[in-house]
Amino acid sequence: EDLLERDPVTLDREMVGAYLRGEVVLVTGAGGSIGSEIVRQILPLRPQSVILLGRGENSIHEILTELRQTWSSELEEWELDLIPVICDIRDKKGLDKVFEVHRPTVVFHAAAHKHVPLMEAQPVEACRNNIVGTLNLMDCCRGKVKRLVALSTDKAVDPSSVMGATKRVTELLIHTSGEPGFTAVRFGNVLGSRGSVVPTLQKQIERGGPLTITSPDMRRYFMTIPEAVSLVLGAGASAQGGEIYVLEMGQPIKIVDLAENLIRLSGLVPHEDIELVFCGVRPGEKLNEELVYSQESSEPCRLKGIVRVTPKELSPDWPGENLDKLRLAVEDADDEACRRFLFALLDSGRD
Numbered sequence: 001e002d003l004l005e006r007d008p009v010t011l012d013r014e015m016v017g018a019y020l021r022g023e024v025v026l027v028t029g030a031g032g033s034i035g036s037e038i039v040r041q042i043l044p045l046r047p048q049s050v051i052l053l054g055r056g057e058n059s060i061h062e063i064l065t066e067l068r069q070t071w072s073s074e075l076e077e078w079e080l081d082l083i084p085v086i087c088d089i090r091d092k093k094g095l096d097k098v099f100e101v102h103r104p105t106v107v108f109h110a111a112a113h114k115h116v117p118l119m120e121a122q123p124v125e126a127c128r129n130n131i132v133g134t135l136n137l138m139d140c141c142r143g144k145v146k147r148l149v150a151l152s153t154d155k156a157v158d159p160s161s162v163m164g165a166t167k168r169v170t171e172l173l174i175h176t177s178g179e180p181g182f183t184a185v186r187f188g189n190v191l192g193s194r195g196s197v198v199p200t201l202q203k204q205i206e207r208g209g210p211l212t213i214t215s216p217d218m219r220r221y222f223m224t225i226p227e228a229v230s231l232v233l234g235a236g237a238s239a240q241g242g243e244i245y246v247l248e249m250g251q252p253i254k255i256v257d258l259a260e261n262l263i264r265l266s267g268l269v270p271h272e273d274i275e276l277v278f279c280g281v282r283p284g285e286k287l288n289e290e291l292v293y294s295q296e297s298s299e300p301c302r303l304k305g306i307v308r309v310t311p312k313e314l315s316p317d318w319p320g321e322n323l324d325k326l327r328l329a330v331e332d333a334d335d336e337a338c339r340r341f342l343f344a345l346l347d348s349g350r351d
Helices: 013-020 033-045 057-070 072-078 092-102 116-121 123-141 162-175 197-206 225-238 255-265 321-331 335-348
Strands: 024-028 049-054 081-086 106-109 147-153 182-187 189-191 211-213 222-224 244-247 276-278 297-300 306-310
Touching: 013 033, 013 225, 024 033, 024 092, 033 049, 033 057, 033 072, 033 225, 049 057, 049 092, 057 072, 057 081, 081 092, 092 123, 106 123, 106 225, 116 123, 116 162, 123 147, 123 162, 123 321, 123 335, 147 162, 147 225, 162 182, 162 244, 162 335, 182 225, 189 225, 197 211, 197 255, 211 255, 222 225, 225 244, 225 306, 255 276, 321 335
Parallel strands: 024 049, 024 106, 049 081, 106 147, 147 182, 182 244, 189 222, 211 276
Antiparallel strands: 244 306, 297 306
């Protein structure tokens, strides 16, 4: 709360997550910060089983070991199976096999590349993972699951970066899927998630500084990991098909203010004990992010603190040939063509 500068949004998890009882739940990216927390929070909701899917064996092993140690008696009492699966969402045949063997009924899609500067330099990898991987998963889910909740980001709003553009395309693919249980959630920056700004700044404080900030004017929306999971569960409970859900996160926070607060919370004095240096905005980054497009309609959800967003109507033939061209560019490992067709996809979705 000291960092958020607002009261956290809280939901009654048991009430909101009642739809998960007895279901076979698949979480992609289950070894990541958000994916692993989704798994932790849904166990008490008593699904029949949880499939922990990820491509990194170490992270899947770590969360599996933690859960089996922490919940050992409950897992036995509830007869709840934890099923670790090492699989890459880019591997369609591998995903097909997972769905054939385990038959999930609810899917939370947290697997993604998220680092803006890295993906700016590697558009093929960004599109292969974030778009092609999501298309593979959607194809596996179509007509087979009750709900698919895909995680997105505020960087998908009027994106200037490759990463943000891939996430906007996935939002629109969900929106135009025609599947009643498909929905997306749009995150702000998640405090404490792996590789995010807070852990990075904390490590710099531990080393005695300096803290590197891109710009004194950069602002971001922030949410906690529990808020992120609440948004995911709430979206699953409310999904009718094609919507995007956003958390009410108050006002954006200046990164420099966040850094100074972190220094104070460490018992130190900003600019005296710890220096701050400004390194400039990196490729693909914006000074300010927005939560909703001006052309999107938004309305309060029945769950307090969550807003339902509906994109403007797209052309009936979207995504058209640009998606096919993008997939070919990915197969050819052509970064320039990949970037071109990625943004062409977005342009074709505008007026």
